[in-house]
């Protein structure tokens with residue numbers, strides 16, 4: 001179904017140790033995490049809070065297990081802080097990822113984001129950007145895109161629950177305001193479904209700009225609870241709102257077919273943050289790998 005060598009499969013360390021809540025999986029080591037990724041049949045990883053920041057040390061540990069770095073998250077604050085502050089942190093992040101051989105840099109604007117607030121209801125309080133904020137975001141992302149291009153890399157914007165770019169309309173606005181040569185898009189199935197969007201429609205609308213894919217599923221009964229009980233994003237994650245592809249309600253067969261028929265090349269990253277005490281990361285990684293093989297042929 002997929003063209004040979006077009007797509008490689010990675011898995012994010014967030015199922016082993018959670019960057020947003022380091023107490024989740026606090027006992028899981030870096031070595032256990034990457035060994036289990038390889039054991040489950042993955043070729044790549046994103047970067048978690050327990051990963052060594054020395055490219056040499058990280059290369060050595062990953063190389064032993066046949067893994068590569070696909071990318072890593074970067075929090076931008078373009079709408080709330082001077083551009084130079086974001087740019088300085090971005091360049092350090094870019095150079096680390098470049099040394100690791102990654103081609104894309106995941107960027108998410110965190111200005112007025114509620115994703116890290118434990119008690120703020122997710123469906124009541126997400127930021128809605130003003131015209132000035134949209135301008136700051138679009139112009140700042142354009143500049144970050146040019147900084148990425150200096151190293152032959154691209155930025156991929158991560159739409160995210162609880163942020164100013166969450167809905168399909170907000171994604172469309174951002175894509176309109178930015179230059180495709182400077183700003184590409186990350187397609188995260190789980191965040192779109194959680195927000196009430198149809199992931200396949202968003203994929204079809206923006207396919208030429210998508211350069212990175214996060215595969216996560218949602219448990220609809222938990223999403224209902226999040227709305228009814230006014231839970232926050234972090235409480236939703238702890239309650240099990242996200243799971244691996246095939247374990248929730250998202251229809252992945254159509255999504256894989258659409259991507260296979262396109263010119264997409266790059267990584268698919270299984271990214272399903274759950275409490276590792278409740279959802280064994282190796283068991284779920286194996287489950288995801290099997291489902292992707294059966295549904296996409298990868």
Ligand SMILES: O=C1C[C@@H](O)[C@H](O)[C@@H](O)C1=O
Nearest residue numbers: 019020073158188214271
């Ligand atoms: O890509 C991601 C990175 C995480 O830190 C984030 O909260 C998660 O939901 C996600 O999609």
Ligand SMILES: [Co+2]
Nearest residue numbers: 158188214271
């Ligand atoms: Co994601």
